[in-house]
Amino acid sequence: MNYRRDKYGHELSALAYGCMRFKRSGGKIDIAAAEEQIMAAFNGGVNYFDTAYIYPGSEAALGEIVEKNGIRDKIFIATKLPHYLIRNPEDFDKYFGEQLSRLRTDRIDFYLMHMLTDIATWERLKALGAVEWIEKKLESGEIKQIGFSYHGGAEMFCRLVDAFHWDFCMIQYNYMDENSQAGKRGLKYANSKGLPVMIMEPLRGGRLVNNLPEEARKIFENYRVKHTPVQWALKWLWNQPEVTCVLSGMNTLEAVEDNVKTASETSVGELSEGDLEMLARVVSAINSKMKVGCTGCGYCVPCPKNVDIPGCFAAYNRRYSDGWFTSLKEYVMCTALRTNSAAASNCVGCGRCKQHCPQGIDIPEELKNVRGKLEGPIYKIARKAIKLFRTY
Numbered sequence: 001m002n003y004r005r006d007k008y009g010h011e012l013s014a015l016a017y018g019c020m021r022f023k024r025s026g027g028k029i030d031i032a033a034a035e036e037q038i039m040a041a042f043n044g045g046v047n048y049f050d051t052a053y054i055y056p057g058s059e060a061a062l063g064e065i066v067e068k069n070g071i072r073d074k075i076f077i078a079t080k081l082p083h084y085l086i087r088n089p090e091d092f093d094k095y096f097g098e099q100l101s102r103l104r105t106d107r108i109d110f111y112l113m114h115m116l117t118d119i120a121t122w123e124r125l126k127a128l129g130a131v132e133w134i135e136k137k138l139e140s141g142e143i144k145q146i147g148f149s150y151h152g153g154a155e156m157f158c159r160l161v162d163a164f165h166w167d168f169c170m171i172q173y174n175y176m177d178e179n180s181q182a183g184k185r186g187l188k189y190a191n192s193k194g195l196p197v198m199i200m201e202p203l204r205g206g207r208l209v210n211n212l213p214e215e216a217r218k219i220f221e222n223y224r225v226k227h228t229p230v231q232w233a234l235k236w237l238w239n240q241p242e243v244t245c246v247l248s249g250m251n252t253l254e255a256v257e258d259n260v261k262t263a264s265e266t267s268v269g270e271l272s273e274g275d276l277e278m279l280a281r282v283v284s285a286i287n288s289k290m291k292v293g294c295t296g297c298g299y300c301v302p303c304p305k306n307v308d309i310p311g312c313f314a315a316y317n318r319r320y321s322d323g324w325f326t327s328l329k330e331y332v333m334c335t336a337l338r339t340n341s342a343a344a345s346n347c348v349g350c351g352r353c354k355q356h357c358p359q360g361i362d363i364p365e366e367l368k369n370v371r372g373k374l375e376g377p378i379y380k381i382a383r384k385a386i387k388l389f390r391t392y
Ligand code: SF4
Pocket: 302, 303, 304, 305, 306, 307, 309, 346, 347, 348, 349, 350, 351, 352, 353, 354, 363, 364, 367
């Protein structure tokens, strides 16, 4: 296994175990299978295990397996606060206490604000006493390091990086998201501020494996160096020095073994120019299925009506590359989960953004298409539910 250092010099395995996708049978986590896979990863050198309050059964399963095998002091546990459920200052302790109990531990090594969407959300948490609560937990040692996970554009991500003295952060990143989501810009920015960056969705929820267009598949097949699409996607990440841990939601023994092997064999700067050029062709092949040629550069934002223009186009494009569900999920996350809506329907057609777009995209017109495709009845229900749920 290769290891990369956190802010305080601890060695973290380059491959991290994402505990979101444990195998289930009859709706419940198959503990025996999860244990076998977790211990195979541990024995292969994996020492970072990531879960969250809202992953059904995941914290409890991880806690049970870790305790049974006596490995608590040999691993790092990362979990996430469901801050969107917090309504008063006492709730911080309530959820955190429940997490310690589920995980059968007295401390969380890496604790994240789960899906911190924007500055307004962070301000809301601060008003509820988040900063004082975090400081207290860091001082007592119940939380070792504090960070946040993020889905959204680079600009907001950079603002969040600067909003607190975080120890680390986590972003969605893969070769298709080099210029969308926080992207390479966000990765480099966080790194320049001394933050280790954990990576989620390295395979874009499996889409970079299962739903590759035929042309992209052929590029991999015909390339002189032979790796599977999974291996290429992971190698692309570990090739970059700014990447700390890559989370993989492994739920078969074969996936564990393959990922461990790839992590052990890949180091920074390993990919050749030819490899990167081949991957760029794969990206083009996938992008050719896209509707709007937005590169995610962000020159068009901020919009006076708060439209997350690159986020809207990324989610819209995903409808054609990844399917409607992924597209809608991403659209909800980047527009409706924010304290102030960033939806395409906010656009009033002022045209200010259009003059800044190097791709010559007719942004207001394309936003109408986004609204038409993504703001249907399901989106509206989700938006209402989020409003009711968060009560702020
Ligand atoms: S045209 Fe729409 S998206 Fe562009 S700046 Fe104006 S309101 Fe924002």
